[in-house]
Amino acid sequence: MKNRQLAFFVVMLGALATLPAPALAQDEAVRRSWGAQARAEMERLAPLAGHWQAREYDSDRQDGWTGGETAYAVTIRYLLDNMALREEAPERPVKPWRLETTIQYDQNRNVFRLVAMDDTWGNLDVFEGVMDTDDRLTITNLRVDTPYVGDDGARTHFRLSITIADNDHHSMLIESSPDAGETWQPFQRIERTRLGS
Structure with a gap:
């Protein structure tokens, strides 16, 4: 055969x-x-492509943020004839794990879909959502139900809101939900500035 x-x-x-x-x-x-519609939607994410300096801030759960002292480099690039956008895993990550994400647009369901892979948990995570008129992409892992499951069995879902401020700046707010999206709490914020700008 x-x-x-x-x-x-x-x-x-x-x-x-x-x-x-x-x-x-x-x-x-x-x-x-x-893929004309998918290509047009992916073009809306073009400002995310490039080399970035990133800073992470963790929520202190009291409407405040800690961290941000350590900057690290991030590379985001198009692949598959600009039909996907990938944030590459760094060779020397700031944290003890490596994470790689890829975004594509599903023109059959009219949603963006982000897939996150890691070298630690092995939890292939899938987020879906839409981009609003303010250039903010909001995606959750609720529909595909891929939460982080703690040792005690607690399930935590996440919502990512990526806001494109301009060609040289964007941010991502990560929120967590212990109740399948009924409520959301700030978890982490990532601010990125284009390198060489």
Whole structure:
């Protein structure tokens, strides 16, 4: 079976190689038209791409914030012909874990979806939400129900609100919910400034 599949793949590659350039360009135009809405929505996130200096602030649960003394570098880049945006895991993270996130737009459900992967918990987390007219993307992991589960069985969901201030600044407010989104409390805030600006 595998040999037959390989032979078919080789034949298809050969067939593609014989197509005239205008036919290949037409196929490319058709492919790009399939994701036109997703491509347009992902373009709204273009100010997030680049190299950033980030500072994290933790909530003290009394409407105040602590931290922010240590700055670290973050790289966010487009991939898959600008159909996805990935924040790369740093080689030397500030914290003892590494986290990588990727955002795409689902044009079938009209939502942005962020997937977070890590090297510590192995909890592939999925967030969904929309971007408002104030350039704020708000996403939660409620629908897919991927909360952090504590040793005592307590379930904590998260909401991320990414606000694009301008091309050189954006922030992310992370809120937590112990009751499946009935209430939200501030958890962490991340402020980013473009490097070289």
